[in-house]
Amino acid sequence: MIAASDLFRVSLRQVVRQRGFGVILSIALGITAFITLSVLGQEIRYKVGQDMVLMGGVNVIRVYMDDRQYPGQPLREFYPETVEAIRKLPGVGLVCASVRNGQYFPMQAGERRLTVGMLGVDENFFDVFSLEMVAGRFLSAEDQAQHRRVCVLGNEGAEFLFGSAENAMGKLLTLGNDIFEVVGVVSGVMLGDWRQGGFIPTSTMIDRNWGDGRISRLFVRGIGWEDVPPLTQLIPQTVHSIQDAPYLVVATQADQLERIKATFMWVEALLWLGIAASLMLGGFGIWYGTFAAVRARTREVGLKKAMGGSDTDILAQFLAEALCKSVAGGVLGILIGTLCVQSGAWALDTTISYTLLLISSLGSIVFSAFIGVAGGLYPAIQASRMDVVSALRFE
Structure with missing residues (x-):
């Protein structure tokens, strides 16, 4: 051997x-x-x-109160403790509190006119939708706390009104009876129709009773796509355990997620x-x-x-x-x-x-x-x- x-x-x-x-x-x-x-x-x-999911936004869940579709119902809003409870759910990455309906303002640049929609959002909105800063800065928690009259524009809206994102920095916009300062311009795959609009702090928007005048919509970003199905079950349970929400809607892009x-x-x-x-x-x-x-x-x-x-x-x-x-x-x-x-x-x-x-x-x-x-x-x-x-x- x-x-x-x-x-x-x-x-x-x-x-x-x-x-x-x-x-x-x-x-x-x-x-x-x-x-x-x-x-x-x-x-x-x-x-x-x-x-992959950020390209289609399929891990962003839209949660909103649909009371306006039912005449005679009071218009409800999300309580702060409800928002905090949703943030603590397993699988939740970020939560953005938003005023559901925007406020629209007619504007003119030279001979062109554009109706610019302003949406009330908090400081988490830009991370939820993975938006990119073209110029300036995002809205901050200080903007929310101090109810500042500042706004962030979508890239197409900034180019229409001021020619370029850089030119828009520090410019003043007349929105209703108030003057707002442009502090940032954003772009991104998930920006969608908001490219021609803008964003202002929710606190500032609620002060003027624009849109719904209340926090009536949440954008919940799941950590991954596998977190979306269980969250669609957990979010309604969490909301109903804290407050009355008979016409709560939880919307996802289920078909696109499956593809x-x-x-x-x-x-x-x-x-x-x-x-x-x-x-x-x-x-x-x-x-x-x-x-x-x-x-x-x-x-x-x-x-x-x-x-x-x-x-x-x-x-x-x-x-x-x-x-x-x-x-x-x-x-x-x-x-x-x-x-x-x-x-x-x-x-x-x-x-x-x-x-x-x-x-x-x-x-x-x-x-x-x-x-x-x-x-x-x-x-x-x-x-x-x-x-x-x-x-x-x-x-």
């Missing part, structure tokens, strides 16, 4: 001679992708999912399919390479058997060579995968679960060994069962 140390040394030498680096690299790439997705998959899924989820599911499935294909390619490479090695060394096998080598020794040698290839690919994949995880964690600004990294690395070694055994076992058995005379006569 050949010693384990000699078997390992001889197998490594044969792997280097055969130059099966393509097989090793194929397994390494599969293991790299496996470790990266195992450790950072949840964070990648969250980041990519956030980008995005289906799209992301296919993307994720294709990623795992690519990993499986890379590992299978490595397994087939080991299978083919071991068969080629057996054929090329047929006379060597016959000579070893003639000198007293057992079937077990022949089987162990070819199987060890296959294992060396696969485990070498696994080790290389772990090294590259660890570097990818470190780089990905830095790029995503997240922490690494080293426990998960260790588990996936150990699992990768075991799986690599399994690929080597699965790919090399049959050719190794064929080699061990060769007839001595036929092997020695092989040309």
Whole structure:
């Protein structure tokens, strides 16, 4: 029986001679992708999912009082304690309190006229809808607390009225009987029709009884798309447990959310399919390479058997060579995968679960060994069962 140390040394030498680096690299790439997705998959899924849902705003839930649709009903508003209770619900990222109906003002720039709608929002509105600052600043909590007469314009409204976002900074707008200062201009995928409108503090709008004159709408942003369905159940329960709201409406973009989820599911499935294909390619490479090695060394096998080598020794040698290839690919994949995880964690600004990294690395070694055994076992058995005379006569 050949010693384990000699078997390992001889197998490594044969792997280097055969130059099966393509097989090793194929397994390494599969293991790299496996470790990266195992450790950072949840964070990648969250980041990519956030980008996808923000493009359609499907993780923003609109909650409002619909009392105006029912004549004779009092016009209700959300209590401050109701808003705070919703903020504390699991899965809630941000909550913006808003005056549901805007106030519209006719304005003129040269010979052109534009009716600008002003919406009363709090300081969280811009983060809820992931709006980008073009110039100036967003509305702040101080603006709300001090009931300031300031406004933020959508980019198209600012360009219509003042020519550009930069020119709009510090300009004064006459809204009703008051003068408001333009402190910012915003844009963004989710801005929609508000590109031609503007935003003022809810406190300032309620003081003038514009719109509904009360906090009658909330924009609730879920942390991820999986949080939207449970929140549609939790939000009404929370509101009804604190105040009277018989005509509460919770509106979501359910159809669009399902389409995005289906799209992301296919993307994720294709990623795992690519990993499986890379590992299978490595397994087939080991299978083919071991068969080629057996054929090329047929006379060597016959000579070893003639000198007293057992079937077990022949089987162990070819199987060890296959294992060396696969485990070498696994080790290389772990090294590259660890570097990818470190780089990905830095790029995503997240922490690494080293426990998960260790588990996936150990699992990768075991799986690599399994690929080597699965790919090399049959050719190794064929080699061990060769007839001595036929092997020695092989040309």
